[in-house]
Amino acid sequence: MTETTAASAPPTDQISVRNLTMAYGDFVVMRDLSFDVSPGEVFVIMGGSGCGKSTLMRHLLGMIEPATGEIFYGGESFTSASREVRESYLRRFGVLFQGGALWSSMTLAENIALPLEEYTGLGAAEIRDVASLKLALVGLRGFEDYYPSEISGGMRKRAGLARAMALDPEILFVDEPSAGLDPISSRLLDDLILELRESLGTTFVVVTHELASIFAIASKAIFLDTVTRTATAIGPPIDLRDHSQDPAVRAFLRRGEEEHE
Amino acid sequence: MSSGRGAGAAQAQDIAKVSLQRDGDQLVVGLAGTWQISAHLPGTTAVEAALESPPAPTGIEFDSQGIEGWDSSVLTFLMGVEDAADERSIPVDHAGLPDGVRRLVELARAVPERGTRTEEPKGSPLARVGGVGLKIYDGAVGELEFLGEVARAFGAFLRGKARYRKSDLRLLIQQAGADALGIASLVSLLFGLILAFVGAVQLQQFGAAIYVADLVGVGMVRDMAAFMTAIIVAGRSGAAYAAQIGTMRVTEEIDALRTTGISPMEFLVVPRVVALVLMMPLLTVYADLMGILGGYVVGVGILDLTPRAYIQQTINAVNMTHFFPGVIKGTIYGLLVALAGCKQGMAAGNSASAVGDAATRAVVNGVVAIIVACGVAQVISYVFGI
Numbered sequence: 001m002t003e004t005t006a007a008s009a010p011p012t013d014q015i016s017v018r019n020l021t022m023a024y025g026d027f028v029v030m031r032d033l034s035f036d037v038s039p040g041e042v043f044v045i046m047g048g049s050g051c052g053k054s055t056l057m058r059h060l061l062g063m064i065e066p067a068t069g070e071i072f073y074g075g076e077s078f079t080s081a082s083r084e085v086r087e088s089y090l091r092r093f094g095v096l097f098q099g100g101a102l103w104s105s106m107t108l109a110e111n112i113a114l115p116l117e118e119y120t121g122l123g124a125a126e127i128r129d130v131a132s133l134k135l136a137l138v139g140l141r142g143f144e145d146y147y148p149s150e151i152s153g154g155m156r157k158r159a160g161l162a163r164a165m166a167l168d169p170e171i172l173f174v175d176e177p178s179a180g181l182d183p184i185s186s187r188l189l190d191d192l193i194l195e196l197r198e199s200l201g202t203t204f205v206v207v208t209h210e211l212a213s214i215f216a217i218a219s220k221a222i223f224l225d226t227v228t229r230t231a232t233a234i235g236p237p238i239d240l241r242d243h244s245q246d247p248a249v250r251a252f253l254r255r256g257e258e259e260h261e
Numbered sequence: 262m263s264s265g266r267g268a269g270a271a272q273a274q275d276i277a278k279v280s281l282q283r284d285g286d287q288l289v290v291g292l293a294g295t296w297q298i299s300a301h302l303p304g305t306t307a308v309e310a311a312l313e314s315p316p317a318p319t320g321i322e323f324d325s326q327g328i329e330g331w332d333s334s335v336l337t338f339l340m341g342v343e344d345a346a347d348e349r350s351i352p353v354d355h356a357g358l359p360d361g362v363r364r365l366v367e368l369a370r371a372v373p374e375r376g377t378r379t380e381e382p383k384g385s386p387l388a389r390v391g392g393v394g395l396k397i398y399d400g401a402v403g404e405l406e407f408l409g410e411v412a413r414a415f416g417a418f419l420r421g422k423a424r425y426r427k428s429d430l431r432l433l434i435q436q437a438g439a440d441a442l443g444i445a446s447l448v449s450l451l452f453g454l455i456l457a458f459v460g461a462v463q464l465q466q467f468g469a470a471i472y473v474a475d476l477v478g479v480g481m482v483r484d485m486a487a488f489m490t491a492i493i494v495a496g497r498s499g500a501a502y503a504a505q506i507g508t509m510r511v512t513e514e515i516d517a518l519r520t521t522g523i524s525p526m527e528f529l530v531v532p533r534v535v536a537l538v539l540m541m542p543l544l545t546v547y548a549d550l551m552g553i554l555g556g557y558v559v560g561v562g563i564l565d566l567t568p569r570a571y572i573q574q575t576i577n578a579v580n581m582t583h584f585f586p587g588v589i590k591g592t593i594y595g596l597l598v599a600l601a602g603c604k605q606g607m608a609a610g611n612s613a614s615a616v617g618d619a620a621t622r623a624v625v626n627g628v629v630a631i632i633v634a635c636g637v638a639q640v641i642s643y644v645f646g647i
Contacts, residue, residue, distance in 0.1 A: 061520055090522040101513035105429065115521045118424065163517075 011072035014039045014203055015060065015171065020069035022055050029055050032230050033069070035222055039170075042197055042204040042217045044237070046252070047224035053207040056224070057173055060205060061095065062086050091119050094169035098176045100160030102148035108135060108159050109144035115166045134162040138192060154185035161192065171203045172196070178210040190216045211255060223249045277334065278327075279303045281311045288318035289357075290342065293327030296335040305341035312349055321346055323357035331362060339366055407604050411534070414526035418535070423527040430532040437498045438540035442547065444497070448489050449481070449548035453555020456480050461564055470564045474574035477556030483583040484590070486548035487541075488635055491594030494537065494544070495627035499602035502533050503623035506606025507616035515607075525607070534599040541595025542588045549587065586647060590638055597630040 011018060013036040020033040029052040037043040045053045058064045060071060062078060070079045073089060081089075102111050112131040116122055122130065132144055138158040148156055157177070164172055174193065178186040190213055196202050208214060214221060218237045225232040225248055233240050233249040241253035277300065280291035288311055296302070312318060321342065328335075339362070346353045355363045384392070417423040460476040506529055509515050515525045553575060560566045602623040609619035641647075 063516065063519065087522050090520060093520060095517065095520040097513040097517055099512055101517040103514050103517070104509070104512070106426075114523070118521060118523060 011036070011070075012075045013037060014041075014074060015043075015205070016072040016075070017060075018070050018072070020056075020059065020071065021067045022052060022059055022064070023067040028067070028229060030224055030229055030231070033222075033224075035231065035234050037203060037205065037220070039203055040197060040201050041219045042193065042206060044214050044218035044221040045205065045207045045224065046209055046214055046221050046237075048226050048252070049209065051224045051226040053209070053224060054175055057175060057205065057207050061093065061173060062089070091167060092170045094164030094167065094172040096157070096160045096164045096172065096174045096177070098179055099153070100148070100156035102156055102159055102163065104148050107145050107147055108140065108151075108162075111148075111159065112163045112166045115163065119167055130166070131162075134165055135159065137165070138162045139188075154181050154189075157181065157185075157189060158192070161189070165196065165202075168200065169202065171205060174204060174206045174208075176208055177206060178208060178213050183212075186210070186213065187216075193217055211253065214253075223252065225249075276300070277303055277338075279307065279338070281307060282324075283318065284322070286316065286319045287322050288312065288320070289322050289324050291324040291327065292335065292358075293329075295330040296328070296332060296338075297330070298332050298334040298337075300334075302334050303338060305338065305345055308342050309345045312345060312351065317349070317351075319351065321351060321353045323355070325358055325362070328359065331359065333365075335362060336365055336369065340369060343370065403608065404604070407607065408600070410526050411530055411600065411603075414524060414531050415534075417524075417527055418531045423531055424523050425528050425532045430536060433532050433536035434540060436501070437494065437536045438543060441493065441497055441540075441544060444493055445490055445544050445548055446551050448493055449486055449551035450555040450558075452485060452489050453477050453481055453552035453557075454559055455555075456485070456552070457556040457559035457564075461559065465564070470560075471566060471570060471574055473556060473560050473564060474566075474571050475578035477560075478553055478575040478579040479583055481552030481556070482549045482579050482587050484587065484635070484639075486552050487545045487587050487591035487594060488631065490541065490544045490548045490591060491598060491631045492628060494541065494595065495598045495601075495624055495631065498533075498537060499598045499623045499627040500620040502599065502602030503605040503609070503619040504616055506530075506603060507609030507619040510607070510609050511611055511613070511616060530603040530607070533603055534596065537595040537599040538592055541591045545588050545591030549584075582647060586638070586642060590635070593634055593638075594631050597634060598627040601627040601630055 015037040017036075018034050021031040022029040022033075033056070045056055047053050055064065059066055062071075066079060070077055072078060073092075078086065078089060102108070103114070106114070109128060109131040112134050113127045116127045116130060120127075128144075132141070135141060135143060138161050140155060140159055140162065143151065143155070143159070148159070151159070161174075164174075172193075177189050177193070181189065193204055193206070194217055197204060204217070206213075206217065214237050220235060221233075221237045221240065222231050223233040223240065223246075224230075225246075227248070232246045233244050235244075237253060240249050242250075244250050244253075276294045277296040278291075278293040280293065282289040282291060288308075290308060312321075339358075343353055343366070355366060358366065414423060418425075456477045457473050460473045461470060464470050464472050464476075506515070506525075509529070515529075518525050518528055556575075557568070557571055560571045561568050605619040605623040605626065609615050
């Protein structure tokens with residue numbers, strides 16, 4: 001299957017994970033994960049609640065160390081890299097956290113400005129212009145001087161996306177884009193993700209269990225199974241729904257409804 | 262609770278009733294009346310007694326013809342009956358229940374989903390003692406790691422390389438310093454007053470009331486001003502730091518800093534520590550003056566000392582060997598309070614109540630640290646004769 005080819009192939013893709021086992025102490029969350037993500041792909045991590053989707057994303061970001069296994073970016077090992085090298089990778093990542101995670105003591109423009117100040121040599125006026133542009137891209141033109149507490153949850157998420165995009169990252173990680181959003185806002189966020197992938201060629205790693213979202217955006221998806229504690233399927237979600245060998249995967253992608261074949 | 266028969270229709274309109282009856286080797290549980298969760302509910306003791314009484318029934322059936330209304334209270338009762346039956350492996354027949362009740366009972370008794378939480382094994386008493394020991398060890402290691410990280414961030418700060426916002430620092434300085442002046446005034450003024458009264462009662466007996474000025478002056482400047490100010494700051498700023506940083510953990514703002522490549526130690530902890538370490542000596546000096554003013558009010562207003570004599574006595578009594586230790590102690594207390602607050606915030610759990618706990622622990626640990634440091638300082642100054 002896909003997993004076995006991934007496990008044996010040399011890691012050259014943009015993101016490659018080999019035999020990753022995630023554990024909290026003695027408690028194994030997921031074992032033997034191996035997969036590749038190519039540039040420009042929208043890679044969805046799916047699975048039931050509490051199966052370790054967000055944990056996998058945190059591993060990919062280096063926020064948690066793997067119990068065993070390795071993570072590669074562009075063929076280079078991230079897991080065994082030094083602290084300095086890892087920090088240099090962070091510049092190429094953008095992260096949209098579940099609630100947006102905007103820094104609450106700063107305005108939206110200041111939120112976006114912080115990574116720019118950190119990593120670019122731009123002057124204050126230029127940074128302000130870039131921040132306004134990023135906000136305009138997510139439909140928040142004119143909200144530069146608002147504080148996160150003054151805008152709605154959906155707007156906070158979009159502002160979080162604007163901040164994640166501040167440095168034009170190569171890879172954008174998105175944690176539960178639809179959580180807490182109404183169907184229309186959620187759809188708009190999906191459209192935004194697709195648009196950014198088309199226009200900027202950004203690779204997306206999205207954690208979600210929203211079926212509508214998965215079918216709309218994913219070019220490839222991995223299913224984390226709670227029972228066997230490993231990935232039971234990798235591939236385009238529609239193929240998995242119709243042709244997966246694993247009934248749990250088909251059931252998940254059909255909301256547990258009966259199959260009519 | 263009634264086990265009588267025919268407790269049905271007429272008068273029982275608003276009381277839930279249970280009747281028990283034998284039908285061969287079956288126990289028939291009759292349900293009647295209106296079952297309301299807000300009213301008094303029958304227990305299952307009688308049913309359990311009936312299950313025990315020989316010859317023990319081999320099955321349970323229900324008769325719900327007399328039932329007039331029900332809500333989840335009837336389910337609570339039925340689940341009790343089910344559990345009692347399960348214990349004795351007696352089958353329960355749901356056929357006699359109203360349709361809705363039957364479906365809900367079956368729903369509630371469906372096999373629960375396996376939880377993902379792992380139960381902690383209890384273990385022998387020895388293992389538990391070991392567990393506590395390991396927890397203390399982990400706590401100590403965590404404390405040292407935190408101090409190490411703060412020290413490293415401070416190194417970056419002193420070399421001018423730390424990443425923080427100057428506007429944040431200014432705001433923190435204002436909150437820790439200027440905004441605390443009101444409460445610091447009140448507390449130190451009153452404390453000076455209290456010291457003066459306590460001293461006056463004793464000193465007046467020897468006709469030495471003028472020495473109240475020495476007592477208040479030296480007492481405040483050397484120790485009490487720094488001490489009281491530190492306690493106030495622990496309650497104000499220490500708790501605020503733990504709550505702010507803890508909330509930022511819950512909302513993933515700290516993770517967002519990390520993934521942006523900004524150290525939360527430099528960005529959040531260092532400015533808070535700097536703010537308190539800068540402001541505590543100033544607050545201490547201010548509290549010195551307010552405390553002396555408190556003593557002056559008592560000395561001049563109540564003990565009939567002349568203003569001139571009181572001030573002169575204070576100036577003679579208080580010198581730099583009192584002043585500097587007091588200010589240095591205040592600075593150290595400030596450092597301790599800031600570290601306790603930030604440490605608890607960074608270690609807070611992921612919920613609203615965890616943030617509350619962190620704020621509480623920040624204050625408690627801060628106050629304990631202040632008292633311990635104060636004790637150590639007394640011993641040091643005694644040994645070295647300062």
